[in-house]
Amino acid sequence: MSIVTTSGLKKVYTVGDTTINAVNGLDLAIEKGEFLSIMGPSGSGKTTLLHLLGCLDVPTSGTVSIEGKETGDLKPTALASIRREKIGFIFQEFNLLPVLSAVENVELPLRYQKVKPAERRRRALEALAKVGLSERANNKPGQLSGGESQRVAIARALVTEPALVLADEPTGELDTTNTVRIMDLLRELNKQLDLTVAIVTHDPMVAERTRRIISIRDGKIESDKAA
Numbered sequence: 210m211s212i213v214t215t216s217g218l219k220k221v222y223t224v225g226d227t228t229i230n231a232v233n234g235l236d237l238a239i240e241k242g243e244f245l246s247i248m249g250p251s252g253s254g255k256t257t258l259l260h261l262l263g264c265l266d267v268p269t270s271g272t273v274s275i276e277g278k279e280t281g282d283l284k285p286t287a288l289a290s291i292r293r294e295k296i297g298f299i300f301q302e303f304n305l306l307p308v309l310s311a312v313e314n315v316e317l318p319l320r321y322q323k324v325k326p327a328e329r330r331r332r333a334l335e336a337l338a339k340v341g342l343s344e345r346a347n348n349k350p351g352q353l354s355g356g357e358s359q360r361v362a363i364a365r366a367l368v369t370e371p372a373l374v375l376a377d378e379p380t381g382e383l384d385t386t387n388t389v390r391i392m393d394l395l396r397e398l399n400k401q402l403d404l405t406v407a408i409v410t411h412d413p414m415v416a417e418r419t420r421r422i423i424s425i426r427d428g429k430i431e432s433d434k435a436a
């Protein structure tokens with residue numbers, strides 16, 4: 210089953226009298242259980258594409274379908290509920306709230322889903338265990354290393370059991386050792402939980418650890434191959 214498909218997807222930005230075709234006619238299907246990377250140089254449209262796939266942004270033209278359902282006609286509240294229920298996001302800068310402990314950060318998406326406190330805590334601790342950070346549950350982000358912070362962010366992305374995890378340069382702030390650890394962890398979660406993961410990166414070391422590499426340039430697919 211396709212988790213997400215796009216057809217003729219375009220995103221055009223207009224700045225003054227310049228037009229930027231950030232995503233420029235892109236057809237793509239991501240199947241359940243895939244572990245793939247979207248590679249390309251800076252400015253090639255990776256982040257724009259990821260935001261369109263995750264319903265964080267709306268296309269200028271073309272379509273995005275999530276689990277077979279077209280999203281083009283949906284109202285902002287319906288798009289927000291797709292994001293909340295179906296998608297887990299991981300960012301380069303981790304985006305953890307500094308005043309909350311690790312477990313409270315992981316609980317946040319469940320709060321938005323109005324899950325009750327006791328169940329929220331139980332599921333957040335379970336997600337932290339999956340990323341090997343049970344012993345750091347009560348630490349605040351300032352007390353965690355970059356690698357640990359990203360593992361907390363991965364737990365936060367997993368805790369809602371999303372259909373699709375989208376990661377934007379998830380190892381961009383990490384050294385080589387932690388990059389390899391994070392990639393190994395994502396691959397393990399992909400295998401054990403049948404988690405569908407798409408990782409945007411410009412780092413060949415990250416891409417070569419995935420199972421499929423989609424290269425984009427100027428908002429178009431340049432190549433798409435099994436790795």
Ligand SMILES: Nc1ncnc2c1ncn2[C@@H]1O[C@H](COP(=O)(O)OP(=O)(O)O)[C@@H](O)[C@H]1O
Nearest residue numbers: 222224229231250251252253254255256257258
């Ligand atoms: N909000 C925006 N307004 C105007 N131009 C943008 C905006 N976001 C991205 N762009 C432009 O779109 C192109 C693709 O950007 P982006 O998707 O961020 O690429 P990447 O993530 O591959 O570096 C770039 O030329 C960028 O400058």
Ligand SMILES: [Mg+2]
Nearest residue numbers: 255256257377
């Ligand atoms: Mg980017």
